[in-house]
Amino acid sequence: MRKNGLIPVYILKILSQTDASHRLTQKDLLQLLHEKYDVKISRGTLGSYLHELRQAHYVSGERGIYRNRDLSDEEIRIVIDSVLFGHLLPQDQAKALIGKLQSLGSLALERKVRAIHELPDINHNNNEHLYEIMEALDEAIENHKRVRITSCRYGIDKQLHETSTRIVDPYYIVSDLSRFYLICHNDGSDDLGNRRLDRMAKVEILEEGCVSIRTLSSYAHGFDLGDYMREHIYMFAGESETCQLKIVKDHIGDFIDWYGTSFHVMEEDEEYVLISAKINTQALYYWVLQYGEMVEVLSPLSLREKVKAGLMRMLARYQA
CATH class of the missing domain: 1.10.10.10 (Winged helix-like DNA-binding domain superfamily/Winged helix DNA-binding domain)
Known part of the structure; x- marks a missing residue:
């Protein structure tokens, strides 16, 4: 030319x-x-x-x-910060992506984010195969195919080591608390599970087709991803239950930060509010431990007793 x-x-x-x-x-x-x-x-x-x-x-x-730009400098900066301060990508891949994002902006943006290169190492995940894993899962989801996942976990040598394999039906890839998760159906189970992508060593796409999510008893009438994510903070698996909580009124915002506004106010006075919400109880257990001074579980009774037992075990360790 x-x-x-x-x-x-x-x-x-x-x-x-x-x-x-x-x-x-x-x-x-x-x-x-x-x-x-x-x-x-x-x-x-x-x-x-x-x-x-x-x-x-x-x-x-x-x-x-x-x-003319499709994205403003401010919009690009938001994406850069989410890559920089999140844990989604290994450090080298995060820096490379930030460089590409910077090239989409103006010289003014380059000056604003120049300090990025002066920051110390930030805690990113150490799985260098994340892009390959995500690409394989995307392909499997698009073609409704089962996958064989080889899991991995950290050893005391600070390196990832392969642990086990499992066949799952993949449905959605989501991001929660700066981690990628696969929402899937574990073979032999009647419920959904959530698996971190950075804890996968490899993914093999199988010829066998996926089980439809509607065949699972909890989702026979359909699956709403928004409801699922709201009910399953920390990405714990398992069914959700209607829970009643007594929360210090000034801290209702902490509940909304995590669970949104899909709850019902049952009673309130000057100090407390009694609410009802459908929540994954395993996730709620850890949330209550995190915000223990401002929340009390009223029901289900099984969760209330579990929280009580957990607090007793914690107290015993500090009294020993």
Whole structure:
């Protein structure tokens, strides 16, 4: 291809880090085309190229040209921060992705996030096969195929080691608390399970088709992913039950932060509120331990007794 045929591409590359607040003049563009790509054109020819790019909504501006963007710097920054401070990806992959995200923004964004490279190592997961695992699971879900998962876990040497294999029916990949999980049906079970992707060593797609989620007794009438995620904080598996909680009124926001607003207020006074909500009891057990001073489990009785027994065991350790 002749170099002149690439001039629109060169212009867009030069404008890649501009925005409405950081523009380039036509004089700047002519100079940079010559310096970077050894291209010499007249101001009139450049004007014709810019007119075509404006018509196609790639660039804007008359007295100063800038590249139109699908994402604002603020939106890109949110994604960068979620990658940087989350635990979804291994550190090298996280840094590479952040670099790609930065290239989508303006020079102003690059200056804002420059401190990223000066931060100490952040605790990211150590599974270098995460992309491969996610790709295999996506393919299996799309084609309704079962998978054989080889699990792994950390040893005292701080390395991941393979532990066991299991055949599951994969349904959804979700993110919760900066971790990726697979919502799946374990072979031989009548309920759903949740498996962390970074605790998978490898995934093999099988020829056998998946069991429909509607064949599970708890989801015979359908499955709502939003309800499932709200009821299963910490991604514990198992069925949900209607639970009654007595919460210090000033801390109802802590409950909403985790479980949302799908609860019913049964009673309230100046200090406490009594609520009812459908929640996974295993997850609620650990949530109650986390917020123990401001919440009391009233029902189910089995959960109340489990919390009481757990607190007694904890107290015994500190009194020993």
